[in-house]
Amino acid sequence: MHTVKLYGRFLIVYMRSQLEYRFSFFGDVFVNMLTFVSLYLGFWVLFQTFPSMDGWGFWEVLFLNNLNLMTYATCSMFLWGPMIQLENTVRTGEFDNFLVRPYPPLLILVFRQFGHTFIGHLIVSSCVLALCTYQLSIQWTVGNALFLLFCLIGGILIQGAIMIAAASSAFWVIRSKAVLEMSIYTVRSFINYPISIYVQSIQLLLTFLIPYAIVNYYPASLFFGKEERSALFYFFPVISVAVGALLFLLACKIFSRGVARYDSSGS
Amino acid sequence: MSAIRVRNLSKSFKRPIRTSGLRGAIQDLLHRRYEEKKAVDDLSFDIPQGEIVGYLGPNGAGKSTSIKMLVGILVPTSGDVTINGLVPYRNRAATARGIGVVFGQRSQLWWDIPVSETFQLMKYMYKIPDNRYKRNIELFADVLGIQEFMHVAVRQLSLGQRMRADLCAALLHNPSIVFLDEPTIGLDVVVKKKIREFLLEVNAEYKTTILLTTHDMQDVEKLCSRIILINNGTKAFDGPLERMKTEFGAGETLSVQVEGAVENWDGLRLLGVGDYRYDPESSTLTVRYDKRESNPAQLLSWIMGRASVVDFTVKPPEVEDIIRAMYTNPARPVLQEVL
Known part of the structure; x- marks a missing residue:
């Protein structure tokens, strides 16, 4: 509880320092909104030529994408900044500061900054979810709502775990930023489309090795009944959260392993 | 119980051996050889509560590396450290509550926010009770003269102001041990004096143990009752300042x-x-x-x-002259063990 309160304090201080440059603050949010609106417009253009992608219509693919964006943005608000900078923090020895605090270093890293730009992502993805609801006439029954909620939580954990694990490579290799960027941009871009369009090896990779498919493909296909709505529909959200939690713990473990290897820098 | 207890502490780093030239680069890529560099080698000492110890040695002697092991930043290759009875790298958070750390070259203040807000954050992070926080701020701000730049953003501070703020932030939670790595580096005489007075006052008021590295002989003379001298990662001298001076430093x-x-x-x-x-x-x-x-x-x-x-x-x-004297004058005893 104290930790949550402490985070609140950090957040207030961070926001106050950011709002000093008010134009830049809202500018950041707005630019990010534009980026994703244009990405989705691109999909729309694409779907004017191919009305269906392996059985998925435009709004369904948009919903699929949106699961990715929502979970990515939520975990990025906390993790993207500190993880993308970890390479630098470790290389310069600035990481020293995080090891002499009465909280775990990962927590202090997260506390020190907040990705306000991802508020833009969240605004866009909320609007798109509302649009999809309308276009696909999704009924938000208790079952549907809980399904989505749990899958979102699982997705956030998986995205976060991949981010932390990839960034932790900073303790082993020098160019960890490249590893992280490859994981969260290149590999993640595969799940912009239903993974059933790829060869089997890529499907397996995205299911078991870097399980991005659990973030959006499986929940979306269950949600739209691409497969028969069976017991799996009720069971999957639990799997998603469990896999997410497990991976997240594993990622934290990798991070701690890395910390034990940390060499600091001269001086 | 000693505040700081160090036994047979060693740390070695593995560094790739680089061969020069293009051929060398390709060779290294295929078959990398490592050399092991011992930064700290079998170091032992005890520091009781309330002592101010000068931790001296030439650049690259292993001072910073050993301090980083003492505060939990680095994990030792072998040997033991306990700080207030805790093993720092295993109990980082618990150790951190009882220590204060200031590295002269690297600020731990937050770049964009005023000094006062950093202090507030420290208050919440270390759960400092209101009355103690207020008393400390009053005492510290007074001795260090922080009041005048309390509400200025850290990035606008001068080096001397930043250093004073850093010291204050590190001591707000009344740590029983303070580690200072070159706290007066690059500062002018007036600020140096303020910092020394501050450390003496804190030591007198709270019986704080202080371990400091410095290259400034004035720091040593004004503050330290005991000297531990490190060279090549091992202890070269351990004893009172007076003895070091009469033996090596005249x-x-x-x-x-x-x-x-x-x-x-x-x-x-x-x-x-x-x-x-x-x-x-x-x-x-x-x-x-x-x-x-x-x-x-x-x-x-x-x-x-x-x-x-x-x-x-x-x-x-x-300090460098004293160290040089120790090693260039073989007629004098080099190794003095007091343990």
Whole structure:
């Protein structure tokens, strides 16, 4: 509880320092909104030529994408900044500061900054979810709502775990930023489309090795009944959260392993 | 129980050996060889609560590496450290509550926010009770003179102001042990003095144990009752400052700028001077002498009798000089164990 309160304090201080440059603050949010609106417009253009992608219509693919964006943005608000900078923090020895605090270093890293730009992502993805609801006439029954909620939580954990694990490579290799960027941009871009369009090896990779498919493909296909709505529909959200939690713990473990290897820098 | 207990502490780093040239680069890529560099080698000492210890040694001697092991930043290769009875790298959070850390070269303040807000964050992070926080701020701000820049963003502070704020932030939670790595580096005389007064006051008020590294002999003389000297990763001396000075540190340097061509200064030898050098270019005579054997006034008057003196300075020994003296004068004992 104290930790949550402490985070609140950090957040207030961070926001106050950011709002000093008010134009830049809202500018950041707005630019990010534009980026994703244009990405989705691109999909729309694409779907004017191919009305269906392996059985998925435009709004369904948009919903699929949106699961990715929502979970990515939520975990990025906390993790993207500190993880993308970890390479630098470790290389310069600035990481020293995080090891002499009465909280775990990962927590202090997260506390020190907040990705306000991802508020833009969240605004866009909320609007798109509302649009999809309308276009696909999704009924938000208790079952549907809980399904989505749990899958979102699982997705956030998986995205976060991949981010932390990839960034932790900073303790082993020098160019960890490249590893992280490859994981969260290149590999993640595969799940912009239903993974059933790829060869089997890529499907397996995205299911078991870097399980991005659990973030959006499986929940979306269950949600739209691409497969028969069976017991799996009720069971999957639990799997998603469990896999997410497990991976997240594993990622934290990798991070701690890395910390034990940390060499600091001269001086 | 000792505040700091160090036993047979060692740390080695693995560094790739690089071969020069393109061929070497390709060779290294295929078959990388590592050399092991021992930064700290079998170090042991105890520091009781309330002592101020000067942790000295030349650059690269292993001071920073050992301090980083003491505070939990680095994991030792072998050996044991306990800080207030805790193993720092295993209980980072618990250890951190009882220690304060200041690295002179690296600020832990938050760049974009005012000093006062950083202090507030420290208050919440270390769960400092209101009344204690208020009392500490009053005491510290007064001695360090922080009030004048309390509400200025850290990035706008001068080096001296930043250092004072850093010190204050590190001590707000009343740590029982404080680690200071070159706290006065690059600061002017006035700020240095303030910082020394502050440390003495904190030590007197709270019985705080202080371990500090410095290259400034003034820091050592004003603050430290005990010296631990590190060289090549091992302990070279451990004992009271006075003993170090009488054993190794009585050397002073006298620089005299003279007019008129005098070439023969050999007479200085008769006055007990071991080492002197005359530089005709700047017509400066540099004399190194042992204070116990030669008297600077006598030396100067002898020189004045032979040439007209334009200017002169007397330089007290730097920590480096003492260390150099230890290693270049084999007649004196090098290793002194007090444990």
